[in-house]
Amino acid sequence: xVQLVESGGGLVQPGxxxxxxxxxxxxTFSNYAMTWVRQAPGKGLEWVxxxxxxxxxxxxxxxxxxxxxxxxxxSRNTLYLQMNSLRVDDTAIYSCARCHSSSWTDAxxxxxxxxxxxxxx
Amino acid sequence: QSALTQPASxxxxxxxxxxxxxxxxxxxxxxxxxxxxxxxxxxKVPKLLIYGVSDRPxxxxxxxxxxxxxxxxxxxxxGLQAEDEADYYCASxxxxxxxxxxxxxxxxxxx
Numbered sequence: 001x002v003q004l005v006e007s008g009g010g011l012v013q014p015g016x017x018x019x020x021x022x023x024x025x026x027x028t029f030s031n032y033a034m035t036w037v038r039q040a041p042g043k044g045l046e047w048v049x050x051x052x053x054x055x056x057x058x059x060x061x062x063x064x065x066x067x068x069x070x071x072x073x074x075s076r077n078t079l080y081l082q083m084n085s086l087r088v089d090d091t092a093i094y095s096c097a098r099c100h101s102s103s104w105t106d107a108x109x110x111x112x113x114x115x116x117x118x119x120x121x
Numbered sequence: 122q123s124a125l126t127q128p129a130s131x132x133x134x135x136x137x138x139x140x141x142x143x144x145x146x147x148x149x150x151x152x153x154x155x156x157x158x159x160x161x162x163x164x165k166v167p168k169l170l171i172y173g174v175s176d177r178p179x180x181x182x183x184x185x186x187x188x189x190x191x192x193x194x195x196x197x198x199x200g201l202q203a204e205d206e207a208d209y210y211c212a213s214x215x216x217x218x219x220x221x222x223x224x225x226x227x228x229x230x231x232x
Contacts, residue, residue: 035221044124044226045159045167045210061220100172105214105221107157107172114166 002026002110004096009115016086016119022079022096022112029077033099035108036070036081038092038117048094049081053102064090086119093117125149125211127224134232138199141209143224148217150192155214158187158196161226162207170209171196198229206231 008020022034035050049070050059058070069082079096093116097108126144133139143156150156158171169178171187174194184199194211211224 037223045212045223046124047212047221047223050221059219062218095166097167100169100178105153105155107155107169107212108159108167109169109172109178111166 002098004098004110004112006094006096006112006115009094009117011118011120012086013121014086014088014119017082017084018086018117020081020083020094020096020115020117022081024077024079024096024098027098027110029072030074031102033102033104033106034072034079035097035099035104036079036094037097037108037111038090038094039114040089040092043092046092050099050104051079052104053099057104059104083117086117088119091117091119123222125213125222125224127209127211127227129225130228130230132230132232133198133201135201135203137201138197139201139229141196141198141211141227141229143194143196143211143213145192145194145213145215145222146217147192149213149215149222150189150194152216153214154189156187156189156194157212158185158194159210159212160205160207161210167210201231203231205229 093114095114098110100106159167
């Protein structure tokens, strides 16, 4: 059974940092692209970042470029999102999702439950 | 990066068919087939309904179908059932910003 479990969320002050993790199991992690998606309170889904399954190339939404870094550890089957210079409008539930293939542009076929990030003073 | 445009809400009676549109720009939909649709019930994780514009993952009912024409993608649900009541999101790779865009979401009400 495919499982994705996020952790690392919490309350942080503006300008602070958090590192999210997404522990996976039930599939060959290195073969798939992975992505982070967020949903702010009362808003829709918003794509944040992706990492390809082959060469590990990374991609970011404009609103997180230079602040967030996506990475993965194939030996631990774990995806990460390092979030720096956090802003109030980064407050959201952050979910990891598996792409349908090794291509980061492909659909998201498995999702985690998400971890809550609250940025507030 | 503007979100793709979806109607905020649609409704239909059991047994009827409804179509949800998803409108973007040429850079959002042109030159590729990376368009997908998701169903999300309250408190649940999103479920992939359609990928590659019109392909269904194993286990998804053939009542769900997808298409694309020009700058608009569409999700059609035929034979509406009560359990189809949910939020629906489209998503597409966009070459304009080398990213993925989601639609704002459409709330489907089954009357």
